[in-house]
Amino acid sequence: MKKYIIILLVPVFMISCKSKAVAVQNNPTEVVETKTDKKAIEKHYDNKLDFKTLYIKASAKYVDEKQSQNVTAEIRIEKDKQILVSVRFLGITMAKALITPTSVSYYEKINGTYYDGDFTSLSKWLGTELDYSKVQNLLVGEALDDLRKGKYTQTIVENLFSLEDQKEANIKKTFFLDPEKYLLQKEQISQPAENRMLEIKYSDSKVFDQGTIPTAIEINAVQPKGKTDINLNYNNISFNEELSFPYSVPSGYKKVIIK
Numbered sequence: 001m002k003k004y005i006i007i008l009l010v011p012v013f014m015i016s017c018k019s020k021a022v023a024v025q026n027n028p029t030e031v032v033e034t035k036t037d038k039k040a041i042e043k044h045y046d047n048k049l050d051f052k053t054l055y056i057k058a059s060a061k062y063v064d065e066k067q068s069q070n071v072t073a074e075i076r077i078e079k080d081k082q083i084l085v086s087v088r089f090l091g092i093t094m095a096k097a098l099i100t101p102t103s104v105s106y107y108e109k110i111n112g113t114y115y116d117g118d119f120t121s122l123s124k125w126l127g128t129e130l131d132y133s134k135v136q137n138l139l140v141g142e143a144l145d146d147l148r149k150g151k152y153t154q155t156i157v158e159n160l161f162s163l164e165d166q167k168e169a170n171i172k173k174t175f176f177l178d179p180e181k182y183l184l185q186k187e188q189i190s191q192p193a194e195n196r197m198l199e200i201k202y203s204d205s206k207v208f209d210q211g212t213i214p215t216a217i218e219i220n221a222v223q224p225k226g227k228t229d230i231n232l233n234y235n236n237i238s239f240n241e242e243l244s245f246p247y248s249v250p251s252g253y254k255k256v257i258i259k
Helices: 002-008 010-014 040-045 119-126 132-140
Strands: 031-033 053-063 068-078 082-089 092-099 104-108 113-117 153-157 160-165 172-177 184-191 196-208 211-223 226-239
Touching: 040 160, 068 132, 082 132, 132 211, 196 226
Parallel strands: none
Antiparallel strands: 031 153, 053 068, 053 226, 068 082, 082 092, 092 104, 104 113, 153 160, 160 172, 172 184, 184 196, 196 211, 211 226
């Protein structure tokens, strides 16, 4: 079922596909005052997590116009090397994905299908440039883009630092940081001409020796064809354990071909 794959590969399938792409009408936001803090981005990266491996056990809720589903998700990350995500329903593995800087592989049980390819072919299919860093950043509460490489208009919006990047004419990106610790609170990616926007909200951050990580991620996507909401809640988090990354496609599954 597609919902399992969407939950499984949230960063890949929700950032901005063409036909499946995230979308929301761009709601007007009150700008209280204009303020520039040249060190805001630098301070944001002072919060960067320092770890070798990260294990997360989460509950996930998927809701669209037709259905809702509650599942559990197990996320294993070897920093900058690989991510393994397993989605289970009533204890049964319904989908699994292994993501590395050079490859994306997943399988889902309902239709007995799997995909095995790289970000190049997947990006062409989805119509947007994707990479490993975006997936990892979303899961640990860092900005999808490297803010140090962009130029942003800074304002104060609802008591948050708003960093707005409009260098691409057809895509608007805005990142919201809290004014105390400069942690990412929210990010939006929109295509106003196509009436599409993805909004990701982070909350309930917890402090560990390795840094601060949000334990609640709310993803809202609306397009003319409908709305999709995903809520991830991290119930168990541990760092720097010896983790295995077992992944193999069950026999008899059919390969998804992306042209």
